[in-house]
Amino acid sequence: MWTLRRAANPLMNHGYRVGSSRTCCVKSDIVSNDLEDRVGACKPIRFISERLLPLKRSHNTPSIYAKFSPGSRSFSSQAGERSSGEQDGFIELEVPASADIIEESNTGEENVNELISEPELSDDDLAEGSHNDLELFDTETGTNEKKPQKKNASSQLFKVIMAAPGQSVQGALDKWVEEGNNLGRAEVSLAFLNLRKRRMYGRALQIFEWLEAKRQLDFVEQDYASRLDLIAKVRGLQKAEKYIEKIPESFRGEVVYRTFLANCVATLNVKKAEEVFNKMKDLEFTITTFACNQLLLLYKKIDRKKIADVLLLMEKENIKPSLFTYKHLIDTKGQSNDITGVEQLVETMEAEGIKPDIDTQAVLARRYISMGFKGKADAVLKEMEGGNLEENRGACRALLPLYAALGKADEVGRVWKVCESNPRLHECMAAIEAWGKLGKIEEAEAVFDRMFKTWKGLSARHFSALLKVYANHKLLAKGKDLLKRMGDSGFRIDPLTVDSLVKLYVEAGEVEKADLILLKAAQQNRIKPMFITFMAVMDQYSKRGDIHNAEKIFHRMRQSGYVSRMRQYEALLLAYINAKAPAYGFRERMKVDNMFPNKNFAAQLVQVDAFRKTTISDLID
Incomplete structure (x- = not known):
C-alpha cells in the first residue's frame, strides 16, 4: 500500500534523508503541468521528524505510493490503521451532512465574526479547495465512518436559543434554568447539533462560554476541543491559540491540537499549520491519518509539491x-x-478493500469530465445511480451537476424527475446549478421558486445559487431584480452572496462597480470576502494593465489575511506586463513572502525588469 511515497522519485534517487534540515520542495509526478509553470514556496519543512517508526514492508499488496510514480516498484505495509482514540464528547467538531438540511461546510476562507453576522456558509468548491472535513473517527468503531443523524432532530432549548436576540443567548439560558428546565448533556448536545447545522457558530460559542462559566457540565477533552473549534471559527486563530493555554493540561491532548490544526488548514495558514503539526510531534502525540490528511488538504491547495513530503512521513x-x-x-x-495515475489510485484503493463512496465517485467523474474522458465519466455516473435511482436517492445531489457538465439535459431531467415530487433542499440547489450550466434559465428559476415556496427560513446562500446562474450568463437585469427581492425579504448578506454579486457585475463588464461592492460588503457587513472574489476583480484589472487598481486589490487581500499565494503574484505580474511597465522590487517582495520564481515565472519577470540589459542597451551604455 506504500505507493504514495513512490510519487516522489527525487526522494529516492537523490539521497533524500528524513529529518534533514534542507529544503523539502520535492518535485513529484503528482504536480500538474500547470504547476510546472507556477512558482513554488520552497522552504525547509520540519514536520518530517527523526522520531520515526521502523518500516515493515511486504511485496504482496499493491502500493498506493507506487501508483503515484509509474514504473516504480510497489511497497506495502503490514501496519494497521491508527485511530486517534478521542473521547466521546457531547458535540462533534464536524456535523455530517444529513440528507435533508445540511449543505457542505465552509472551507474556512471566511473568518467571519458570527456574533455579529451568522451566515450559512458553503464551500461549493469556490475557495480553491474542498471543505474543512474534520473527519472525526467514530470512537466506538475506530473508523472514520460518519454517524447517522436524525433528520428532524430538534429541542426546546434550541427553539429558545433561536428566539433570543443574537447577543442575549446567555440570558435566555439563565431564564431556562430558573424555570426549572432540564439542561443535561443530551439536551445541550441536541441544541448544538441544530446550531451547527445552520452554521450559527456565534450562538453555539455563547452557550459553551455560559456552560463553562456556570460549571453546568463536567468538561472532557472533546468539549474543550469543540469550544476551541468555535473560537477559531468566530474569533480567529489567534484567540483560539490563546484559549489552548487556558485548557487544563490533563485535557490538552491530541484532539485539542488536531482541532486547532484543522482550523489552521481551513484558513490556509501554512506557517501556523506546520507549527501546530510540529508541536504535536514535540508533545509525542500519535501521528494519525487525520493529521496527515489535513496537511495533504492544505498542500493540495497551496503547494502540491509538498504532498510528497507528507506521503513519505505516512510511509x-x-x-x-x-x-x-x-x-x-x-x-x-x-x-x-x-489519467493513468487516477486509475491506478482507484485500483489500489479497491485492492486494499476501501470502497469509494458517492463523494469519491463524484470526484472521479468530475476529473474524467475535465480530462475529456466523457465515456469513462458516464460509466461512473451509472455506477453511482445503482440499479434503482429512487432507492439510491442520495446520489441525486451529485448526479445533477455532473450530468449537466456532460451536457446531458435529458439525464438531468430524468434525475430531477425522481426528486421533483418531494424534493430536498440540497437537491433543489443542485438542480439550479445543473440547469444553469445547461443554459436553461427558466428551468433554474422554476426550481428556485419551488424551493422558495416550500421552505421557510431560507438564507442568502440559497439566493446565491440563482444569482450565480445569472452571473455566468451575464443576465445583469435579472440579477438586480433578484437582489431587490433579497433585500425586500430582509436577508443578510454573506461571503457567498458577495462572490455571486461581484461576479455578476464582472461578467457584465462593470468591474469598477464590482470593486465598489466588494469594498462596501467588507466595510458595512463586517464579513471577509472569499479569495476568489478578490481574484475575480483583480484578474480584470490585470488584463487591462491597470497597475494601480491591481496593486490596490493585492493590498486589500493582504489586509484580509490572504498572503503568500502565487495566484496573487501571477495576476499582479500580468498587470505590469500588460501595461508594459517596469516592476521595481518585485523579486524582493516575493522573497519576503518566501516565494521563489521557477524558470517560466522568472522569464516573465525579465519582461518587467527595469534594469534589464539588451544588445541595444549595451551598445548605448
Whole structure:
C-alpha cells in the first residue's frame, strides 16, 4: 500500500534523508503541468521528524505510493490503521451532512465574526479547495465512518436559543434554568447539533462560554476541543491559540491540537499549520491519518509539491491512508490530467478493500469530465445511480451537476424527475446549478421558486445559487431584480452572496462597480470576502494593465489575511506586463513572502525588469 511515497522519485534517487534540515520542495509526478509553470514556496519543512517508526514492508499488496510514480516498484505495509482514540464528547467538531438540511461546510476562507453576522456558509468548491472535513473517527468503531443523524432532530432549548436576540443567548439560558428546565448533556448536545447545522457558530460559542462559566457540565477533552473549534471559527486563530493555554493540561491532548490544526488548514495558514503539526510531534502525540490528511488538504491547495513530503512521513510512520486520503489524491491527479495515475489510485484503493463512496465517485467523474474522458465519466455516473435511482436517492445531489457538465439535459431531467415530487433542499440547489450550466434559465428559476415556496427560513446562500446562474450568463437585469427581492425579504448578506454579486457585475463588464461592492460588503457587513472574489476583480484589472487598481486589490487581500499565494503574484505580474511597465522590487517582495520564481515565472519577470540589459542597451551604455 506504500505507493504514495513512490510519487516522489527525487526522494529516492537523490539521497533524500528524513529529518534533514534542507529544503523539502520535492518535485513529484503528482504536480500538474500547470504547476510546472507556477512558482513554488520552497522552504525547509520540519514536520518530517527523526522520531520515526521502523518500516515493515511486504511485496504482496499493491502500493498506493507506487501508483503515484509509474514504473516504480510497489511497497506495502503490514501496519494497521491508527485511530486517534478521542473521547466521546457531547458535540462533534464536524456535523455530517444529513440528507435533508445540511449543505457542505465552509472551507474556512471566511473568518467571519458570527456574533455579529451568522451566515450559512458553503464551500461549493469556490475557495480553491474542498471543505474543512474534520473527519472525526467514530470512537466506538475506530473508523472514520460518519454517524447517522436524525433528520428532524430538534429541542426546546434550541427553539429558545433561536428566539433570543443574537447577543442575549446567555440570558435566555439563565431564564431556562430558573424555570426549572432540564439542561443535561443530551439536551445541550441536541441544541448544538441544530446550531451547527445552520452554521450559527456565534450562538453555539455563547452557550459553551455560559456552560463553562456556570460549571453546568463536567468538561472532557472533546468539549474543550469543540469550544476551541468555535473560537477559531468566530474569533480567529489567534484567540483560539490563546484559549489552548487556558485548557487544563490533563485535557490538552491530541484532539485539542488536531482541532486547532484543522482550523489552521481551513484558513490556509501554512506557517501556523506546520507549527501546530510540529508541536504535536514535540508533545509525542500519535501521528494519525487525520493529521496527515489535513496537511495533504492544505498542500493540495497551496503547494502540491509538498504532498510528497507528507506521503513519505505516512510511509515512515506506517500510517494507513483512509478514504479521505484517496479521494483528495485522486482529485490531485485529475487536476494534473494524469489519467493513468487516477486509475491506478482507484485500483489500489479497491485492492486494499476501501470502497469509494458517492463523494469519491463524484470526484472521479468530475476529473474524467475535465480530462475529456466523457465515456469513462458516464460509466461512473451509472455506477453511482445503482440499479434503482429512487432507492439510491442520495446520489441525486451529485448526479445533477455532473450530468449537466456532460451536457446531458435529458439525464438531468430524468434525475430531477425522481426528486421533483418531494424534493430536498440540497437537491433543489443542485438542480439550479445543473440547469444553469445547461443554459436553461427558466428551468433554474422554476426550481428556485419551488424551493422558495416550500421552505421557510431560507438564507442568502440559497439566493446565491440563482444569482450565480445569472452571473455566468451575464443576465445583469435579472440579477438586480433578484437582489431587490433579497433585500425586500430582509436577508443578510454573506461571503457567498458577495462572490455571486461581484461576479455578476464582472461578467457584465462593470468591474469598477464590482470593486465598489466588494469594498462596501467588507466595510458595512463586517464579513471577509472569499479569495476568489478578490481574484475575480483583480484578474480584470490585470488584463487591462491597470497597475494601480491591481496593486490596490493585492493590498486589500493582504489586509484580509490572504498572503503568500502565487495566484496573487501571477495576476499582479500580468498587470505590469500588460501595461508594459517596469516592476521595481518585485523579486524582493516575493522573497519576503518566501516565494521563489521557477524558470517560466522568472522569464516573465525579465519582461518587467527595469534594469534589464539588451544588445541595444549595451551598445548605448
